[in-house]
Amino acid sequence: MSRPDHMDVAAYALGVLDEQDTERFEEHLATCWACAAELETMVPVVGLLSGIDGETMTALEQTATDPGLLDRTLVAVRADRRRTRFRQLLAAAAAVVVLGGLTGIGFSNVISDAGPTDVVAEPTRDAPIDQPPTGAPTAPATGPGVGGNEEEGDQFDATDPTTGVQTTMFLATKDFGTKVNFSLRKLPGPRICRLVVVRKNATTEVISTWSVPDEGYGTNARSQGLELSASTSARLADIKQFQVESVDANGVASPLVTVKLT
Template sequence: MSRADHMDVAAYALGVLDPQDAERFEEHLATCWACAAELETMVPVVGLLSGIDGEAMAALEQTHTDPALLDRTLMAVRRDRRRTRMRQILAAAAAVVVFGGLSGAGIAGVFGGDDGKRIPQAEPTLTAPITAPPSPGPTASGPGIGGNEQEGDQHDATDPGTGVKTTMWLASKEYGTQIDLQLTRLPGPRTCRLVVVRKNATSEVVSTWSVPGGGYGTNTNQLPLELSASTSAPLKDIEKIQVQSVDVNGVASPLVTVADL
């Protein structure tokens, strides 16, 4: 994907792209978490400048906690693009000034910052397995624990090298295994994934997410990361479940492992 695709975020958020460029950018946005995160920081400001109504603002606010971040963000942006051309031009001019002052604080505002009022949540996505075919069973993803009593057996682990700590709840299902987990002491920024390793030596990536600069369960951001995923592998066939960090070259390294299954 060209560098220009990554630089169209502001233009798309303000609705100044022509239909062809907007469609091309939306295709790019569906596979680029970095642009999606940047777009999320711009939507609330653009909505404020363009006089977005109460119903639309409520929808934009939901994007901070709703796991279906991309779909809801696109819906809010498309509503803004129906505004008159004059309003879009005025919003673009004002945004140049506003973004100049917010560049250092925009991301902190989205992810909660120091006040802890907004709860950041990861948006897990199903990806292709490392060495095994895609799981035929359903995969539930998104925030899943939030203080409720958990289903399944609890497993706690802390990696002595990375210091990352996790609590996982594993429950056997007809389709496979349900996995709920909580992560703390997880520094950022980084990209992470959840990997299920079967006893037959095959592995499957069941969730991926990005970690903001403040991390989760750290001195900067004390809130833990909470998410759910599932696999078609029966619990009795799972050897271990591992949280991995993936660098820019796609090389993965373990952060914490639950192996007492």
């Protein structure tokens, strides 16, 4: 094949060869690797040229004799394509607005595709808002069970005039005997204490022991009182008194506060 035959690659790629020249070039292409490689590189260029209209091609032909005209032509073509793309974007946006007005979705659907949005919960009509509490105020509890349910049983309060220790006891009759819930205040430390049941028949029983730290309970150093629970097999009717005692290192006990039942 002659040198002009090799020059037919571009013409073949653009589809401007007649039927006879096309068949002749395809026969040559089957045996010429150079033309085949060149044709492969021209495929993207052909795709770009397919978007150029006849008027643009005519203008490009005229630039062969005027390099300055080539630059101006390329600038004009790029500007025209940018304007065309901008007009297409405006038309698409207008279509979305119209569609949104007709269907009730509009740009909200477009925005929702960009990511999750914050959901603000509205208050229900049934829930009262900022309503003052009803009912008469109750006096603050000072004994065991503060912050919980009311203690069961009979309440007994006592303050020792010598030591100043205060106690509140709730005594409830149970099948096993007597349940005791009690609190202590103005109890200094450090010391070891115990709760003793004194029956009417003069017998005694230690039903609880505990230690008091340096700051004590219900004192200036620690305002919170001590709350404890205990139980005894003695029936409430058989009990004369409960006595809180302090026990020294030698085991000698001294009374701190006494709750008398009879």
